[in-house]
Structure formats: structure tokens, C-alpha cells
Amino acid sequence: MGIRKLAAAVHILLAAAHVYWATGATWPAPDERSLSRAVIGGEVSFAPHIVLPLAAFHLLLAVAVLRSDRSALARVVVAGLAAGLAARATLGVAWAFVETDAGTAFHWLNLLLYTPACVALLAIDVRLLQAKWLKRLVIPLPVLGVVLVSLLAYGYQPTAQPSPQPSKDSRYVETPLATFHYLQRGTGAPVVLLSPGASPASAWQPELDALSKTHAVYVVDLPGQGETRLHGNGFAFDLDAMTGALGEFLDQLDLHQVVLGGNSWSGGWGLAYAQQHPERVSKLLVLAPSGLAEPDPASWEALKFPLAGELLAKLGASWSAVQAAVRDLFVHKDLVTPALVDQMWVPGTYRDNVRAMYALERGLDWRVTQAALPRTGQPVLIIWGEEDAVLPVAQAQRFAKLLPHATVRTLAGCGHALTLDCADRVTPLLEEFVQ
Template identity: 50%
Template sequence: MTTTPDVTRRRAAAGLLAADAVLHVFWLTGATWPFPDRRALSFAVLGFQAPFTPPVLTGLAVLLLAAAAALWHGQRHITTVVAIAAAAQVPLRVAWAAGFGSHTAGALFWWLNLLLYLPLCTFLAIAARTRRWHWLVPVAVAAAIAATAYFYQPGTDRYPTAEGGSHFVDTRVARFHYLREGEGPPLVLLPGGTASTFAWRPQLQALSAGHTVYVVDLPGQGYTEVHDRHFAYDLPSMEAAISAFLDAEHLTRVDLAGHSWSGGWALSFAQSHPGRVARLVLLASSGLDLPDTPSWELLKLPVIGELATDFAFDHAGVRAAVAELFVHKNLATPAVIEAMWRPLTNRENLRSVYALERGLDWRRTQRRMPATTQPALIVWGAQNTTLPAWQASRFAALMPHTQVHVLDGCGHAITLDCPDQVSALMRTFLS
């Protein structure tokens, strides 16, 4: 019996899928070759961090073997599914090869996508196709999704203006926006995650009597403009940004405070530069190697993360999200919501949300906690639904020099939800 070209291509595709299944069985043994660990393996293969656990790997291996068997024997319906799945990936992988989105996964994934994954998906789509229209629908749908994910811009205020009393300083990394008040030892306050300098306003006023207080937007926040086109939004990059600001302001040694994500950035900087940080204040801080809430974990997925960010951080989405951060709902005022939303109409700030979620590796901070030398004040809200309050005791168990306070009646936005209590604890600790 003569083998037709279509059958030859289909069986070649079946061989590729079977080889991929064997590779997943190999990783099932605990090996991560050719990568050093599971995180690196996940980023290289998928472009984001996924649980390469035995149940996941077993399921993928079985699925790949079943698809290979169906292609080999020419089972029409499964072959069609394989063709559609492969074809749908082509425009997305072309977008990543063009530089849209893949930079958050690292250079290795970009090269592997360009030289290996994109050609293989194209070949599988061609080899498994059974009708011409199978190309058109998935490609069109995937192209529309990619265009929405990487080009849609929510909001209308593309170039928001900074608040009154603002200062700016230029560095190689960014043009930093910051506030400064008071006289005395320098204290640097870093806003949390998607917030900006407004989030520390109560503490800026309360603490400036005894300190020169700086509140600074880091890259991806507020009104800071990133100069470095290849800024990575990972812990080493955020450390470099803090260092660049301190150098620009000629600050050799400071007290450093951070909230949520920025607490983790402050902790990481203190661990890497112990001589530059005298004391740490960590408010509802990141830094433990734990999964985030499901809605934030979703941002790690390519395309899905971009789409979720675009639609979750429009004005209505921000209004709903901010309310969840407060126990005292009356303090989640329209002015607070506006202050949170307006910087997120800047495309770079919006992109930083999913880029940071994918790039921040808290194994690095947790591993170094026992050797963290600075005295640290740990403050948490008991009603925190973003980072549960039990994490405060975990910080205390891992770090040698800590004071821990869990405040009842306070949520995640603790600097604004319980400003007087936070300011009083910081004033006592820093004095």
C-alpha cells in the first residue's frame, strides 16, 4: 500500500507528539534537564510559572500519547482537534516572536518560541489538517485575542498629571516621581503594588516631624517614567531601581518601608545591600514563597494575564477592587479610587502588573530571611483578604529581629484603612 504525503506528514506529527510525551515522562521522575530547576523549566517551556507536579505531568503525557496515537491511525475527529489547537497557537506565537508579551517570560523563552515552538506548531497545524477551513477559524479567533491582549488600552487618561508637591529625578533606570517632606534621618516609603505615592500620604505627614521622608513611585507605579526599555520587573530589577533612586538623592543609608509587593522589594534590597538599610518596616508584605490569590495567579498565564489586566483595571474594576482592600469602607473615597485608577491608564504601568506577577520570585527573599540583619517592624491587618494575617507570624519565625503587630479592624490597604495606628507604630519603632 502506497503511503500518501498527507499520511506521512500526519505520522511525522504523531512522532513529535510521542517524543514530547516521553520528555514529560522523563520530567515525571523529578529531573528538570536541560534546566536547573522546575521554575526555570516552566518558564522555558510555557513562558510562565506552572506546577510541574506529577499529576500535571502525568495528565499531559497521557494526553500527548493519545493525540499521537490518534494521528498515527488517522482518527478524524481527534486529528481535527489537534489541527485546530496547533493552528490557534500560530498567531499568538507570532505575536510573541514579534516582541509582544514574551519579554515577561525571559529571553530563553523568546528564542525557543521563535526557533522551536512556532515552527513545530505550524508543522502540526499543516500535518494534522483535514479541511482548509480548520485554518481560518482558530487563526482568526487567536489573532483577535492577541490583538485585544496586546493593543487594547482601557481608560482615556493616557497622560495623567502628578499630584501637587511632586518632585522628579532622572536616572538611567527611570525618571522617578517622589514626594519629600520634613527634616532628619532619611526614611524612604515605597507604595504597594499598583498604588502610588498617595497611599503613604498619612504617614508622610505624621513622620516628617522627625525624618526627611521620601515617598517614591518605582517603575510601573504612579508617575515614574521608565527609561530602560528592557526593564525586567523582577526582584533584581526592582532592587536596581531602589538603588538608582537612593544614589540620585545621595542617600547612603536609610530606613526603608514597603507595603504589599513593595514590602518584598524593600526586604530584597535590604538583604542584598545590608549596609544601605538601617531598619525595615514591612506592612502586609510579600516575600514568602506562597501562591497568590487565584485572581492574581491568573495573571501569570500568557494572553490570559494581559486580557485580565486590561479588563480588571478599568475604572469600574479598580473601584470594586479598592473597596475590598478596606474594612472602613467610608475611607475608600472617590478620591482614593481616582488616585488608584489614573496611573493605571498609563500603558507601561498596566503592563507592569502582569509582568511583576510573573517575574517576582519570592523564593529568593524567603531563603535569605534567617540572615536578614536589620530590625524589622511587621504590621498586618487582621481582616486582610489579599495576604492573610497568619503570614505575619511566618515572617517572625523566619527573621531574627522582628516586632510583629496584627491590627484588628484593618484590611490590606493598611496605610489608608488604619492610618493613625500604622503611623504611631512606625513613629515608635523608628525613634
């Protein structure tokens, strides 16, 4: 009876912790985001409607453990619990050796607390099971499944496709951090456009054509995007790293003050850089930008979790997956040609770019950018597609309220990939703004 009480006590303790967090407390972490990342390695809400059902679930598990000697249903529950613990313990061992997780609170808690606790509880639950056939199944099957999935997530690497022929506008510049690829055309006051998140610089081609008639336009692939290649493996893929990379690029080309633009993720990077270095950005033009502390679509939020992010990013690097993802960004589906999909797909197979997909989703803390919006002094042009399926158009008005010098334009019949989906309507707005 002693081991039943011990296992039940652990679940009661976990239930109590969830009830405590339901009050809004986040101890021992400083905030909810840090708590979530430390507890589960990703970001989820700890709101009462999330954590209270989990507290009730742990109480039910405690009851099942205590009644496992008298109830067949309780034994089935304990068998399911044992299978789950076997899977989690195996994942814990895999995570302990994932280099990209080393140094985080979750890495050390997983290594020193979570995984040993799962192994100990698993041993107790298996001992409580009476049917030998259950004992033979609850460990091997989950372990085998997790091992196979882990090998795919951490061992598999998509085949990197050959780089395309550089365009006539392609340029390269060496820095200690990376070999930056950028497109450059025109003369005059400089306009720097950041390749849209998970897209190459060529996604700005219509805007490059238009703006280069009156300005010197630079369209740069930041690390993890397009044809830019990092020199090492330690790039952080967080806001400081991305803005630092942008600063290094601007320094190398002696661009001291620019009009800065971005779309999606890169719109948020542009905002963050302008907030950190206001003297170097005269105007901001951002298309459906990140930058608000709001959840992304579920398919992107899943990238924040260990194993899930690696697995989804690598499976998503296939041509068919890229085609489906790109189509979701467009209202005008006829523009999504095989040639366009190739432009998006090829750089998405490079090792650093695959890693960037999940590392950026985990590392970008938009709370910092949102908090600084009221202090962002530059004129900002915000353009948003009313049929955006990635970042809802309602966010445009939130930016308008928080930014002191914002002009907002929403475009009917346009999606998230504004630079291509609605280039004929976007380019006149940009030309007017940068004058």
C-alpha cells in the same frame, strides 16, 4: 499510515517528557521555574498531579490520531487538536514579534521549535480529517480568534489620563534612569516609604502625616508606579532593576542610611534592598510584604503568561476594573470613595505602569529574597491584616520564623491595603518602631 504514526509518535514523546518531569527532574533547565518559563512562557507547577494527567492526555491524543480513519469520535478529537494547534501556531507567530519577550529561552524555543512543530502537526491533522467542512473550519476560526485577541493584547493601549495636580508635598528628582516622583515632609532622621505595588505614593498619606512630625519622610514612586517616569524602554522590572532604581534615588538625595518601608510588592523590594545593602538600611517596616517564594492569587499568576498578562493588564486599567480591584484590598469598603479610585486609576493608565503590572509579575523572583531572609540582620516590623485577600496572613509567621529580628503584628478586621484600610492602627505601630 505513515503520517499517523509520525503524529502519534510526537504525542508519545511528549507524554514521556511529562512522565520524566513528574519524577522531579527538570533537565534541560536548571530548576522548575526556569523549565516552566521555557516550556510555556509562564510559571506553573510541574508536580506529578499536574504533569501526569497531561502525559495521559497526550497518550489519548496519540490513540485518537492512530484511529482517525476508523472512528468518528477519534476524528472529532483530531479536529479539536487541529483547532488548538492552529491557535497555538498563530500565537507563536505573534509571540515571535513581541519585543518584550525577545532574548528569553521561551522566545527562541517558540520561534525555532514550538511554532514550526505546531504548523507541521497541524498539516498532518488536517490531512487526516475526511470531512471537508471540518477542514474548512479548523484553521480559519481559531486563527481569526487569536488574531483578534492578539491585536487587543499587543496593539491596544489604554488612554493615558492627565496627571493630577501635584500635592504640596510632591517633589521630583532627575536621574539617568527616571524622573522620580516622591512626597517629602518633615525633618530629622530619614524614613523612606516605597509606594505600595500598583499604587501611588499617596497611599501612604496617613503615615506621612504621622511620621513627619518627628522624621524626614520620603514616599517614593519606584519605576512603574505612580508618577515616576522612566527615560527609556529597556527597564527590566525584576528585583535587581527595582532595587537598583531605589539605590539611584537614595544616592541622588544623599540618603546614606534610612529606615525603609513598603507594602505588598514594595515590601519585598525593601527587603531585597536591605539584604543587598545592609549598611544603608537601619530598620525595615513591611506591611503584608511579598518576598516568599509562594504563588500569588490566580488573577495575578495569570499575568505571568504571554498574551494573558498583556490582555489582563490593559483591560484592568479601566475605572470600573480598578474600583473592583481596590475594593478587594479593603475590609472597610466605605473608604473606597470615587476620589480614592481616581488616585489609583489615573497612574495605572500610563504606558510604563501598565507594562509594569505584568512585567513585574513575570520578573520578580522571590526565591532570592526568601533564601536571604535568615541573613537579614536589621530589625523588621511586619504588619499583616487578618482578612488580607491577596497575601494570606499565614505568611506573617513564615517571615517571623525566617527573619532573625522580626516583630509581627496581625490586625483583625484589616485587609491588604493596610496604609489606608487601617491607618489608625498602623500609624501608632510605625511611630513606635521608628523611634
